[in-house]
Amino acid sequence: MPTIIDGKKVSGDIKDEIKLQVEAMKNEGKRAPHLAIIIVGDDGASHTYVGGKITSCKAVGFDYTLMQFAGTISEDKLLKHVDQLNADEDIDGFIVQLPLPEHISVEKVTASISPEKDVDGFTNENFGSITSKAPLLMPATPLGIMELIxxxxxxxxxxxCVIIGASRLVGAPLALMMSNDANATVTLCHKYTEDLAAHTRQADILVVAVGKPGLVSKDMVKEGAVIIDVGTTRVEDKTKKSGFKLSGDVEYAEVAPIASYITPVPGGVGPMTIASLLINTLQAAKNNLK
Structure with missing residues (x-):
């Protein structure tokens, strides 16, 4: 049986480490790192994710500010709030929780965030710095995956290393990290890739980040491969109190027995995204306090 990559445990370890650093900062007379979160609308999953981020801030001793806006807020008004956070010296980092309402451009909002405060690592400057010798704030989910590895x-x-899913949030930045920092030979697959299984069967490390439950089956995996399942999709399950369960992109039950390492869903990559957000906020605070 494989080694289960326990993202929940690693995330907890990281939070303990950050908490000690925050306590040391306070003992030196410095203020705690301060994270602001903007959330627009009433998407249930988004509010759940934001709640988890606030709980994590409290656990490590961060200050936090939650800014909630109706889904009808104009793009201009939202951008003005982003500008205010950019200018606020007491805010070390902030995120704009996705998704946003259709009338607001995610690209325009992301581009308006100061790279120094972009603790999600979404801006062009931070994304581009992955290939430099002095990387800035890294995209949160890929950073979490690298930390697990x-x-x-x-x-x-x-x-x-074969990565399925070329999104800017996960696949594209992770491909750069695995190539530059981890010295792996990387293949990046996407919806136009022909004969996907021919690529995945060559993978020593297979990362799947598509959001399509059961995409990867046993016959697509080489024996002894490391499996990183980033997919998290709500699937109807009437046996659950919530009415749904979280499903990954990998057929876990059939793939796990032939893998050397595997992440579960939930409890694998998911907790690491918030841990990475905390890592970036701490780094932004240190940079700011200089």
Whole structure:
């Protein structure tokens, strides 16, 4: 059986480490890092995610500001709030929770965030810095995946890493990180890739970030591969109190027995995204306090 990559445990370890650093900052007479969160509309999943981020801020001793706006807010008004946070010296970092209402451009909002405060790592400047020798604030989910690989001491040098899903949020930045930082040989697959299974069967490390439950089956995986499942999709399940369960992109029950390492869903990559958000906020605070 494989080693289960426990993102919940690693996330907890990171929070403990950050909490100690925050306490040290306060003992030196410095203020705690301060994260602001903007949420627009009443999307249930978004409010759940934001609640988790606030709980995590409290756990590590961060200050936080929650800014909630109706889904009818104009794009101009939202951009003015972003500008205010950019200018506020007491705010070290902030995020704009996605998705946004259709009448608001995600690209325009993201572009308006100061890179120094972009703790999601979405801006062009932060994204581009992945390939530099002085990376800035890294995209949160890929940073969390890299942290899992590092803490589980998974060998990456010269290994074949296949990533399914070329999104700007996960696949594209992770491909750069795995190539530049981890020295892996990377193949980035997407919806136009022909004979997907031919690529995945070559993978020593297979990362799946599509949001399509059950996309990867046993016959697509090489024995002994490391499986990182980023997919998190709500699937109807009447046996659950909530009425749904979270499903990954990998057929876990059939793939796990032939894998060397595998992330569960939930409890794998998910908790690491919030942990990375905290890592970035702490770094932004240190930069700001200089």
């Amino acid at each position: 590092k803490r589980y001491e998974i060998e990456t040098k010269g290994k074949n």
